[in-house]
Amino acid sequence: MSVVVDMLTEKLALARVASRSVAQLSTKVKNDVLQAVAEAVEAEADYLVAENYTDVTAATQAGLDAYSIDRLTLTPKVLAGIAGDVRKVAALEDPVGAVTGMRTVESGITVGRIRVPFGVVGAIYESRPNVTVDIACLCFKSGNAVVLRGGSEAIHSNVALARVIHDAGVAAGAPRDWVQLIDDTDRALVHRMLGAKGDIDLVIPRGGAGLINFVVENATVPVIETGAGVCHTYVDAYADLDKAQRIVVNAKTRRYSICNALDTLLVHAAVAPQFLRALYPDLAAANVEIHGCPRTLDILGESPRVLPAVADDWGKEFLALTMAIKVVDDFDAAMDHLHTYTSSHSEAIVTQDYTLGQRFMREVDAAAVYWNASTQFTDGAQFGLGAEVGISTQKLHARGPMALEEMTTYKWIVYGDGATRPL
Amino acid sequence: MSVVVDMLTEKLALARVASRSVAQLSTKVKNDVLQAVAEAVEAEADYLVAENYTDVTAATQAGLDAYSIDRLTLTPKVLAGIAGDVRKVAALEDPVGAVTGMRTVESGITVGRIRVPFGVVGAIYESRPNVTVDIACLCFKSGNAVVLRGGSEAIHSNVALARVIHDAGVAAGAPRDWVQLIDDTDRALVHRMLGAKGDIDLVIPRGGAGLINFVVENATVPVIETGAGVCHTYVDAYADLDKAQRIVVNAKTRRYSICNALDTLLVHAAVAPQFLRALYPDLAAANVEIHGCPRTLDILGESPRVLPAVADDWGKEFLALTMAIKVVDDFDAAMDHLHTYTSSHSEAIVTQDYTLGQRFMREVDAAAVYWNASTQFTDGAQFGLGAEVGISTQKLHARGPMALEEMTTYKWIVYGDGATRPL
Numbered sequence: 075m076s077v078v079v080d081m082l083t084e085k086l087a088l089a090r091v092a093s094r095s096v097a098q099l100s101t102k103v104k105n106d107v108l109q110a111v112a113e114a115v116e117a118e119a120d121y122l123v124a125e126n127y128t129d130v131t132a133a134t135q136a137g138l139d140a141y142s143i144d145r146l147t148l149t150p151k152v153l154a155g156i157a158g159d160v161r162k163v164a165a166l167e168d169p170v171g172a173v174t175g176m177r178t179v180e181s182g183i184t185v186g187r188i189r190v191p192f193g194v195v196g197a198i199y200e201s202r203p204n205v206t207v208d209i210a211c212l213c214f215k216s217g218n219a220v221v222l223r224g225g226s227e228a229i230h231s232n233v234a235l236a237r238v239i240h241d242a243g244v245a246a247g248a249p250r251d252w253v254q255l256i257d258d259t260d261r262a263l264v265h266r267m268l269g270a271k272g273d274i275d276l277v278i279p280r281g282g283a284g285l286i287n288f289v290v291e292n293a294t295v296p297v298i299e300t301g302a303g304v305c306h307t308y309v310d311a312y313a314d315l316d317k318a319q320r321i322v323v324n325a326k327t328r329r330y331s332i333c334n335a336l337d338t339l340l341v342h343a344a345v346a347p348q349f350l351r352a353l354y355p356d357l358a359a360a361n362v363e364i365h366g367c368p369r370t371l372d373i374l375g376e377s378p379r380v381l382p383a384v385a386d387d388w389g390k391e392f393l394a395l396t397m398a399i400k401v402v403d404d405f406d407a408a409m410d411h412l413h414t415y416t417s418s419h420s421e422a423i424v425t426q427d428y429t430l431g432q433r434f435m436r437e438v439d440a441a442a443v444y445w446n447a448s449t450q451f452t453d454g455a456q457f458g459l460g461a462e463v464g465i466s467t468q469k470l471h472a473r474g475p476m477a478l479e480e481m482t483t484y485k486w487i488v489y490g491d492g493a494t495r496p497l
Numbered sequence: 498m499s500v501v502v503d504m505l506t507e508k509l510a511l512a513r514v515a516s517r518s519v520a521q522l523s524t525k526v527k528n529d530v531l532q533a534v535a536e537a538v539e540a541e542a543d544y545l546v547a548e549n550y551t552d553v554t555a556a557t558q559a560g561l562d563a564y565s566i567d568r569l570t571l572t573p574k575v576l577a578g579i580a581g582d583v584r585k586v587a588a589l590e591d592p593v594g595a596v597t598g599m600r601t602v603e604s605g606i607t608v609g610r611i612r613v614p615f616g617v618v619g620a621i622y623e624s625r626p627n628v629t630v631d632i633a634c635l636c637f638k639s640g641n642a643v644v645l646r647g648g649s650e651a652i653h654s655n656v657a658l659a660r661v662i663h664d665a666g667v668a669a670g671a672p673r674d675w676v677q678l679i680d681d682t683d684r685a686l687v688h689r690m691l692g693a694k695g696d697i698d699l700v701i702p703r704g705g706a707g708l709i710n711f712v713v714e715n716a717t718v719p720v721i722e723t724g725a726g727v728c729h730t731y732v733d734a735y736a737d738l739d740k741a742q743r744i745v746v747n748a749k750t751r752r753y754s755i756c757n758a759l760d761t762l763l764v765h766a767a768v769a770p771q772f773l774r775a776l777y778p779d780l781a782a783a784n785v786e787i788h789g790c791p792r793t794l795d796i797l798g799e800s801p802r803v804l805p806a807v808a809d810d811w812g813k814e815f816l817a818l819t820m821a822i823k824v825v826d827d828f829d830a831a832m833d834h835l836h837t838y839t840s841s842h843s844e845a846i847v848t849q850d851y852t853l854g855q856r857f858m859r860e861v862d863a864a865a866v867y868w869n870a871s872t873q874f875t876d877g878a879q880f881g882l883g884a885e886v887g888i889s890t891q892k893l894h895a896r897g898p899m900a901l902e903e904m905t906t907y908k909w910i911v912y913g914d915g916a917t918r919p920l
Contacts, residue, residue: 094836098859179881183870192892193862271713275892290694294713296893317915324917413517435910436521439616447606447913456918457909458602469615469698469906470719471894483892486880487858490870492740494747495879 078258079266085221085254086194086273092251093193093219099247101168104215107246108164111211112157114242115235119150125234126203133227141331145202146228156204159461163211166460169479170217173487183493187484191217192275195481196267198223198289200281203231207239209278210253212463214243216481219252221274223267225281226259233257268293276481280464298472298480300464303333303419304391305449308408308434310425311342315349317446318424322353324448325422327360331393333465334420334442334452338388338398340408346401347373362395369401389415405430409437416440419467420449420474441466441474501681502689508644508677509617509696515674516616516642522670524591527638530669531587534634535580537665538658542573548657549626556650564754568625569651579627582884586634589883592902593640596910604919607912612905614640615698619690621646621712623704626654630662632701633676635886637666639904642675644697646690648704649682656680691716699904703887721895721903723887726756726842727814728872731831731857733848734765738772740869741847745776747871748845750783754816756888757843757865757875761811761821763831769824770796785818792824812838828853832860839863842890843872864889864897 099107115122126148133143169189176186195218197209206222213220224232236255244250256263267274268289277297279289286301307325309318325336341349350373357364358379365383366374374380387398388411402408412421422444423434431445442452452474454462459477466472472480522530538545549571556566592612599609618641620632629645636643647655659678667673679686690697691712700720702712709724730748732741748759764772773796780787781802788806789797797803810821811834825831835844845867846857854868865875875897877885882900889895895903 094860094862097862175881177881179879181874181879183874183879185874185880190862290717296891298893314915320915320917321913328918328920437517439517439520439613440908442909442911444911444913447911447916448918450918451604451606451608451911451913451916452909456602456604456606457608458600468719470721473906474909483896485863486865486875486897488865488867488870488874490744490867490874492737492743493870493874494743495751495871495873495876497751 078260079262081258082256082263082266085256086270088251089194089219089221089254090273092249093191095249096214096219096252097170097191097193097217099217103247104168104217105164107243107248108160108211108215110242110246111207111239112160112164114238115153115157115160115207118238119153122153122231122234122238123148123150126231128230129228138227146231148203148231152204156207159204159208160211163215163461166215166478168215169482181493181495182490184489186487188487189479189482190485191482194219194221194274196221196223196270196274196277196295198264198267198277198279198281198285200225200285203228203235205280206232206235206255208461209463210236210239212461212478213481214248214252216478218481219254221254221256221267223256223264229257229259264288265292268295271295278464298464298466298470298476299468301333301467302391302417303452303465303467304337304389304415304417305334305420305422306338306340306412306416307336307422307424307449308340308402308412309342309345309349310405310423310427310430311344312427312430313342313345313349313424314426314446315345315352318349319353319356321422321424321446321448323356323360325450326357326362326397327395328448328450330395332450333391334449335393336397336449337390337392338400338415340400340402340411342405342408343369343401343403346370350374350399357397360395362397365396365398367400370399373401389417391417405433412438417467419465420444420452422447422449501683502685504681505679505686505689508679509693511674512617512642512644512677513696515672516614518672519637519642519675520593520614520616520640522640526670527591527640528587530666530671531583531634531638533665533669534630534662535583535587537661538576538580538583538630541661542576545576545654545657545661546571546573549654551653552651561650569654571626571654575627579630582627582631583634586638586884589638589901591638592905604916605913606916609910610907611910612902612907614905617642617644617697618904619644619646619693619697619700619718621687621690621700621702621704621708623648623708626651626658628703629655629658629678631884632886633659633662635884635901636904637671637675639901641904642677644677644679644690646679646687652680652682687711688715691718694718701887721887721889721893721899722891724756724890725814725840726875726888726890727760727812727838727840728757728843728845729761729763729835729839730759730845730847730872731763731825731835732765732768732772733828733846733850733853734767735850735853736765736768736772736847737849737869738768738775741772742776742779744845744847744869744871746779746783748873749780749785749820750818751871751873753818755873756814757872758816759820759872760813760815761823761838763823763825763834765828765831766792766824766826769793773797773822780820783818785820788819788821790823793822796824812840814840828856835861840890842888843867843875845870845872
C-alpha cells in the first residue's frame with residue numbers, strides 16, 4: 075500500500091510542476107493541444123476499443139447490468155462523439171487572464187482581480203470512460219493540471235485513453251505531466267487524494283451518492299459536490315394545463331436516470347382532477363409508476379400503476395420511471411413541501427400568474443429555478459456554457475452546471491510605486 | 498451534552514426559517530436594521546462594558562497575556578468603533594439580486610444567473626468580541642441568517658452583544674431569528690455545527706491555526722478557511738532600493754502579528770550587500786530579530802539580533818518581530834523558494850524591470866501578488882471592499898479579503914413558455 079501511495083505522491087508533485095506551465099500556456103497552444111487530442115482519440119480507435127473490451131468482458135462476467143455495460147462500452151462512434159466534445163471545448167472562450175474591477179484606490183495602489191486556474195484539479199469518478207477525456211480537456215483548457223482516478227471497472231479503458239490523450243497533448247505542446255491517471259485501484263489512494271491539502275487544489279467527485287458522500291465525508295481538500303437532485307414541478311391553479319402537461323411529461327420521461335429528472339409533481343387542488351386525468355395517459359404510455367397522495371388516488375384510482383405514496387417517497391430521487399404526486403391546497407402548501415424536501419437542484423413552477431411566478435423564482439433556493447419550463451434543461455450545453463464538468467449541488471463557488479470558468483479562481487493583483495500602508 | 502446539541506438543532510432550524518425572510522428583505526430595510534444596531538451598540542455601552550468586565554476579569558485571573566486581554570476589552574471608544582463599522586456596512590452596495598448573463602438560447606429558454614445569499618452562515622471564532630457584530634452585520638447585509646460560536650473567553654461579552662444587536666435589529670424590521678449566538682461553550686456544539694450539512698450553508702472559521710485546522714479536518718459543511726499567511730518580498734537586482742527599503746520596513750513592522758506581515762525577505766545577490774546594510778538600521782530600530790542565511794550573516798555579521806536561520810525558518814509565519822532573510826542568485830532562485838514555501842497569501846516583488854515584474858505577477862500563485870508595494874495592503878477596506886469578513890486562504894469561491902459579495906452565491910433562473918428539452 076505504501077508503494078502505491080508513494081507513487082501517488084510523486085504524481086501529485088509532477089502535476090504541481092506541470093500546473094505552473096499549463097497556467098501560462100496561450101489560448102492558441104491550448105487549443106492546438108485539444109485538436110491533437112481529438113484527432114488521436116479517433117486515430118487510436120482500434121487500440122482503445124480493444125482495451126475497453128477487457129473491461130466490458132470483465133463487467134459482463136461480473137454480472138453488471140446492461141445499462142451500466144452500455145455506458146462502459148467504447149465504439150468508434152462513441153469515440154468520435156468524445157472527439158467531437160473535445161473540439162467543442164477547444165472552441166469555447168478561454169476564461170484565464172480576464173482582469174476585472176481594476177482601480178486606483180485612496181492609498182494610491184492600483185488593485186483588481188485576474189482570473190487564474192486552480193492549479194491541480196483532482197477528479198474521482200465511476201464507470202463512463204468518456205469522463206476521463208471530458209474532464210482532462212475541460213481542466214486543461216481552463217489552465218489546470220489534472221489528476222484522474224476512475225472506477226476499477228473501467229481501468230483498462232481509462233489507462234488507454236489517458237495514454238492516448240497524454241501523448242497526443244505532449245506532442246502538440248502540453249507540458250509532460252499535464253494529465254495524470256492513477257492506474258491503481260487501491261482505495262487507499264482515494265483517501266490520500268482527499269487528504270492532499272496543498273497538493274490538490276480542488277477535487278470533483280462524479281458518480282453515485284455513495285461515492286459523493288464518501289468524498290465529502292473524508293476530504294480535507296476543497297470539494298465541489300455533484301450528483302443527486304430531488305426535482306419538483308408545481309402546477310399551479312393558474313397554469314396553462316396543456317403546457318403543464320408537456321412540461322411534466324418531458325421532465326419525467328425524456329431521460330429518467332439523470333439528476334434533473336422530475337421526482338415529485340405538486341398540483342394545486344383546484345386543477346388536480348382535470349390535470350391529473352389529462353396527464354395520466356401520457357405517463358401510463360411511458361410506463362411511469364405513480365406514488366400518489368390520498369387525493370391523487372381519489373382522482374386516478376388505485377391500480378398496479380398508481381400506488382399509495384409512503385413517507386419515503388417525498389424527497390426521494392427515483393432515477394427510475396417512478397414519480398410521486400401530491401395534491402396541495404395552494405401555493406404556500408407547495409412552497410412548504412418544497413422547503414422541506416428540496417435538494418436545491420432544479421425546481422419548476424408552471425403558472426400564468428405573474429405574482430406567484432415571481433415569488434417562486436425569488437424564494438425557491440435551488441441551483442436552477444424554472445418558470446414554465448422542464449427541469450431537464452439543467453445542463454451546461456443547454457445553459458449556453460458549451461460543455462460541463464458536472465452539475466454542482468453545493469452553493470460554494472459554483473452552482474448548477476460547471477464549465478470552464480467554474481474551473482478557475484482569481485487572484486488580486488496590486489501595483490504600487492513604493493506604496494506603504496499607513497498605520 | 499445531548500440537551501445542548503438539541504438546543505443547537507433548534508437554533509439551526511430557527512435560523513433556516515429566518516434566512517428565507519432575510520433573503521427577501523429590501524436593501525432599505527436591511528440598512529435601517531444596521532443603523533439601529535449601530536445605535537444600540539453605542540446606547541447600551543454601560544451594559545456591554547459591564548458584561549465584558551466579567552470576561553476580562555476571568556481572563557486576567559487565568560493569566561492571559563496583555564495583548565490578548567487588550568483585544569478582549571470593550572470600552573465606550575471600542576464600541577463606538579464597532580458602531581462605526583456597522584454604519585460602513587450599511588453604506589456598502591447590496592450585492593443581492595444582481596442578474597448577469599441573461600440570454601435566450603437556441604432552445605428558446607431564457608437563462609441567466611441571479612446573485613442570492615447562501616442562507617445560513619456559521620461563524621466559529623476566537624477572542625475579539627467585535628467579530629460578533631462585524632460578521633453578524635456583514636452576513637445580514639448580504640441576506641443571510643447567521644449562527645455565531647465565539648470563544649469561551651468572550652462568552653459574556655458575546656452574549657451581551659448578540660442580545661443588543663438582535664433586539665435592536667428585530668425592532669427595526671429584521672426577522673426574529675436573524676442572528677443566533679450559541680451561548681454554551683461545549684465543544685460538542687462545534688462538532689455538530691461542522692457536521693450540519695443542509696442546516697448550515699457555509700462555515701467561516703476565524704482564529705489561530707489550531708482552530709482553522711480543527712474546522713477543516715472535521716467539517717462536512719462547506720468551509721472558507723481564513724488565517725495563516727507566510728508572506729515573502731523579493732527585492733530584485735533592478736529594484737529601486739529606497740522604495741524597497743520603505744516597502745520591507747512597512748511590510749514587517751507596521752503590524753507584525755497579522756497574516757499579511759512579511760515573514761521572509763529574498764534579496765538578489767547583486768544588491769544584497771548594499772541593500773541589507775541600508776535596511777538593517779531600520780529593522781534594528783524597530784527591534785526586529787533577523788534569522789539570516791549564511792550570505793546574510795556574511796553581510797550583516799552575526800549578533801544577538803542577527804542569528805543563523807534554521808530550516809524551519811523558511812515557510813514560517815512568525816507573527817512576531819522576527820523575519821527570515823535569504824540572499825538568492827537570481828529571479829529564478831527566488832521563484833523556486835517561493836514555490837516551495839509560499840502559503841499563497843500575499844507575495845511581493847520590488848523591481849523596476851518590466852519583464853520580471855510581469856512574470857512575478859503572472860506566475861506567483863497567491864491570493865494577492867504585489868509589484869512595488871507592501872503586502873500589508875491585503876485587507877478588505879484597503880482593496881476597496883469597504884469591510885471584510887476575513888481573508889480567505891483557499892482558492893474555492895473566494896480568495897483574499899472577503900466582503901459582501903463573497904457572502905453570496907448565485908442561482909440560475911430559467912424562463913420558458915411551455916419549453917421542453919428535445920431528446
